[in-house]
Amino acid sequence: MTIERFHIHVADEILDDLKYRLDHIRWPEQLDNDGWERGTELSYLKSLVSYWEDxxxxxxxxxxLNRFSQYCCHIDGIDVHFVHERGKGSNPLPIILTHGWPDSYLRYEKIIPLLTDPASFGGNPEDSFDVIVPSxxxxxxxxxxxxxGVNNFRVSEMWAKLMTQHLGYKKFAAAGGDIGxxxxxxxxxxxxxxxxxxxxTDIGIIKDLITATDQAKLSEEELRYKKNASAWIAEEGGYMSLQSTRPQTLAYGLSDSxxxxxxxIIEKFRAWSDCNGNLExxxxxxxxxxxxMIYWVTNTAMSAANIYYENSHSLPPLGYIxxxxxxxxxxxxILLPPREWAVRNLNVTRWTTLPxxxxxxxxxxPELLAQDIRAFYKPFRGTNHH
Known part of the structure; x- marks a missing residue:
């Protein structure tokens, strides 16, 4: 059960190779006045890449990033990298935060201090967490x-071992979005x-509503979801179809360029965030x-895309939670879940729409999310978890 300290250090050769590639780009053209309609816009990407280079x-x-306490341990044949930051209060609650695609453990970079040390941000030290963020x-x-076979279910089994066998927590909190x-x-x-x-922060794409054939059984909100989700998948779901069916074919371009x-990746950050079309x-x-860089220096474009394939080919059904x-x-x-569906399938005790x-x-x-997480877990405090 050895846990080793982990320190990020990317080899100079990898950075030199990246510099070479960024110096030798062959750009495609783009139709005049096209904007983002057909995907990532050329002029924006050129400006981002020139910033990357210079x-x-x-x-x-x-x-x-190495200021975080990072570790690595071996679970089910995989070396799992994780951040483990201890909470500052008298009895921190352990929480494991799981990221998604196309982000990384850095999805939670800004929220870690807000959860481990609420007092430094005007919060109550009694609301602190031990925060575990695995990749x-x-x-x-x-x-x-x-x-x-490494799908969401298998990862959840690995996380259970990480928290109990490796880190010694008897009971803990868990949060996530997207794949997380x-x-x-x-x-x-x-x-x-x-x-x-x-x-x-989401319930994924609810397949059983999209494929429901008996529409009479669905509420108005669920019917609206079915319609919106089908339209969204037709218009925006290309990445998902590709990663769920042919991730290997896609990976050559993403690993080489x-x-x-x-x-x-950048197109998703623009389309899925609250940025009104202006990423910055x-x-x-x-x-x-x-x-x-997290994808590039580790060459994980393929293995990350591959979880879509695993989830669409080998995931067991999920019962009531x-x-x-x-x-x-x-x-x-994207695709906010209908409340009735959520309540039927999960024991929902808090439902918030952030502003x-x-x-x-x-x-x-990060502040809005940290406040909501603190508020949700308040009633569970005071019980021992070590």
Whole structure:
């Protein structure tokens, strides 16, 4: 059960190779006056890439990221990288936060201090958490699965081992969005005895509503969801179809070209965040590039895309979740779930719509999310979890 300290250090060769590639880009053209209608806009991507080449400093970012306490341990054949920051209060509640695609463990970079040390941000020290943020298998600094089958369910089983066997927590909290929401729900469904409650910022894409044939059984809100979700998938779901069916074909371009990777990922940050079409209203160029760097320096574009394939080919069905569930929805997120469906399938004890924010909640609105997480877990405090 050895846990080792982990320190990010990317080899100079990798950075030199990246510089070479950014110096030798072959750009496609774009139709006149096309904007973002057909995907990532050329002029925006050129400006981001020139910033990447001339101003972005990975070494500075690397030492900043190394200020987090990071570790690595071996679970089910995979080296799992995780941040483990201890809370400052008298009895911190342990919480595991799970990210999604196309982000990384850095989805939670800004929220970690707000949860570990609420007192420094005008909060109550009694509301502090021990925060654990792992990188999903095949993402960032966790190792890549060598075999198929590593889906949300399998990851949730790994997280249960990480928290109990490796870190020694008897009971803990769990939260997540995107893939992280799926992993957290499997954890709750299969290990309710380990969890105080779960906190979600979305419920993924609700397939059983989209494929429902008996429309008479659906409420007005559920019918609206079915219609909107089908339209969204037709218009915006290309990435999902590709990653769920042919991730290997896609991976050659994303692994070989930093600009290809940027084009694939940046479009999602724009489409899914509360930025009104202007990325830099929500994210600095440095933030966006650091997300790209996590994929680039680890060469994980393929293994990250692959979890879509696993989830669409090998995921067991999910039953009713009886663990108390807090749901915080973001007005600009994609496909907000119908409340009746959520209440039928999860034990929803808190339902909030935050005043602003999109899919990358913890990056976009860390304070709002931290407040909601603190409020949801308040009733579960005072019980021992070590």
């Amino acid at each position: 101003h972005y400093d990975w070494r500075a970012k690397e030492s900043e 999903l298998p095949g993402f960032g600094f966790s190792s890549r699965p060598a075999h198929s 929401s799926g992993v957290t729900r499997y954890l709750a469904a299969n290990h309710p005895e380990l969890l105080f409650g779960i906190h979600l 930093p600009v290809g990777l940027a084009g694939w 209203q929500k994210f600095s160029k440095d933030e966006l590039i650091t997300h790209l 009886e663990v108390p569930t807090g749901i915080a929805l973001l007005p600009a997120d 602003r924010g999109g899919h990358f909640t913890a990056l976009e609105e």
